[in-house]
Amino acid sequence: MNHPLRWLGRPRVALAVLAVLVVVALVWSYSRHGAQAADTRAAPSAVPVDAAMVERRDVPGYLEGLGTVQAFYTVKVTARVDGQLDTVAFTEGETLKKGQLLAQIDPRPFKSALDQALAQRAKDEALVANAQRDMDRYLELAPQDLASKQTVDTQRSTLAQAQAQLKGDDATIENARTQLSYTTITAPINGRTGIRQVDPGNIVHATDTAGIVVMTQIQPISVMFTLPEDEVPKMTEALSRGTTTVVALARDDGTVLDSGTVALLDNQIDQTTGTIRAKATFPNLHQRLWPGEFVTARVLVNVHKQALTIPAAALQRGPDGMFAYVVQADSTVGVRPLKVTLLDENTVIVDSGLNAGERVVTTNVYRLEPGTTVRVNGAALARKPT
Numbered sequence: 001m002n003h004p005l006r007w008l009g010r011p012r013v014a015l016a017v018l019a020v021l022v023v024v025a026l027v028w029s030y031s032r033h034g035a036q037a038a039d040t041r042a043a044p045s046a047v048p049v050d051a052a053m054v055e056r057r058d059v060p061g062y063l064e065g066l067g068t069v070q071a072f073y074t075v076k077v078t079a080r081v082d083g084q085l086d087t088v089a090f091t092e093g094e095t096l097k098k099g100q101l102l103a104q105i106d107p108r109p110f111k112s113a114l115d116q117a118l119a120q121r122a123k124d125e126a127l128v129a130n131a132q133r134d135m136d137r138y139l140e141l142a143p144q145d146l147a148s149k150q151t152v153d154t155q156r157s158t159l160a161q162a163q164a165q166l167k168g169d170d171a172t173i174e175n176a177r178t179q180l181s182y183t184t185i186t187a188p189i190n191g192r193t194g195i196r197q198v199d200p201g202n203i204v205h206a207t208d209t210a211g212i213v214v215m216t217q218i219q220p221i222s223v224m225f226t227l228p229e230d231e232v233p234k235m236t237e238a239l240s241r242g243t244t245t246v247v248a249l250a251r252d253d254g255t256v257l258d259s260g261t262v263a264l265l266d267n268q269i270d271q272t273t274g275t276i277r278a279k280a281t282f283p284n285l286h287q288r289l290w291p292g293e294f295v296t297a298r299v300l301v302n303v304h305k306q307a308l309t310i311p312a313a314a315l316q317r318g319p320d321g322m323f324a325y326v327v328q329a330d331s332t333v334g335v336r337p338l339k340v341t342l343l344d345e346n347t348v349i350v351d352s353g354l355n356a357g358e359r360v361v362t363t364n365v366y367r368l369e370p371g372t373t374v375r376v377n378g379a380a381l382a383r384k385p386t
Contacts (some may be wrong), residue, residue: 030355046375050330050363051327052311054354059347061302061311063234065278066227066350069293071216072281077102077205078131078211080182083109088200090213095185101211105204114176121169128166131159191217216291221249221284222263225297235265235278238301239271246280248289249296258282262299304343308350314360315340315348324354325361325368327376335359335370 079085087104090096138152194214198204204212223246227235238244244262249255260282269276280297282289289295315338316326322340325333338353354360359376361368368374 024347033143045365047364047373049361050378051359051376052314054310054356054358056306056308056356059304059307060300061304063227063231063299063301065227065297067227067295067297069289069291070222070224071218071291072222073217075188076211077213077215078208081179081208082205083200085204087198090193092193092196095192098187098190098221100258102187103185107180107183110180111182113181114177118175121173124165124169131162135159147264162181179213189215190219191215198312208377220281221282221289223297224277225282226277229274229276231271234278234301246297246299247281248297251294251296253368258284306351310348310350311362312346313362314346316365325365327359332371332373
């Protein structure tokens with residue numbers, strides 16, 4: 001019968017058994033972790049991406065140019081006669097209708113000049129009447145040789161002079177009336193008044209350069225903008241089709257300020273800048289455009305009917321040209337060479353290389369290569385705004 005303490009006398013055997021157990025444990029652990037690592041290498045994690053659908057739709061084509069807002073009409077209102085400014089009838093910044101009173105110059109000197117011209121005409125009219133009566137008498141006496149031919153001729157000349165003086169009086173009266181009318185200054189256009197340049201009580205002159213006030217018409221209003229000379233054919237073609245629409249955008253955030261139409265394209269290109277000027281008219285009903293303001297003018301020149309489109313973020317540039325990553329049926333990506341028309345910063349028209357309904361990757365493209373497994377985010381198929 002073996003005693004339990006018999007093994008204590010065999011330390012070498014015990015150590016050997018312990019060593020075997022440790023080796024078995026290490027082999028089992030290595031095999032397990034090695035299998036997990038192999039599984040990990042065999043199935044790498046998918047790259048999360050956003051994707052957009054390749055679709056056909058009508059895409060508007062725009063031209064953009066930097067522009068400056070200008071008043072539709074600008075008038076510096078000045079005095080046309082010399083005199084004391086009695087009244088300023090407008091409030092600075094007030095919107096007036098054409099013909100409304102702006103200012104009144106002292107009319108009394110001009111009223112006196114008109115009265116003098118009227119009195120002179122009345123005097124000369126009496127002279128004409130008297131000369132006509134004398135002429136009639138001489139003509140009655142001439143057949144009886146009671147008035148010489150010289151007398152008749154002299155009287156005929158006197159009558160003609162008196163009649164000519166009467167016509168001169170009429171011209172003087174008309175001029176006096178005109179000068180008197182200039183003392184009442186009215187709004188020459190429908191527009192808004194600016195800062196008053198002279199106060200009541202001052203003497204104004206027709207030669208004053210500052211004027212009384214500047215009026216601007218801002219409804220409608222104009223925008224002068226420039227386009228590259230290469231865009232002239234597109235612009236002329238658009239204008240030949242009829243009314244060409246344009247929107248004015250704020251320079252800071254691109255907010256649409258107003259919509260209008262292109263009025264004209266200038267008749268020559270500026271050779272120093274290689275640009276051409278164009279003019280657009282806006283109704284400006286909400287007065288969001290103001291003279292002197294800088295804006296961006298966006299002109300609609302054409303519409304690409306049912307064009308094949310992708311977001312600009314999906315377009316990649318490589319050594320062999322343009323391409324896009326396409327999400328394939330097995331959730332891997334493939335590289336698709338493209339021929340495109342670059343429309344704007346948001347939308348690209350695809351001429352060849354894609355089909356409607358396919359999906360193209362728009363984010364995380366730097367982590368992709370052909371065959372990479374991807375996971376398309378849930379909101380990725382939403383079409384990006386243009």
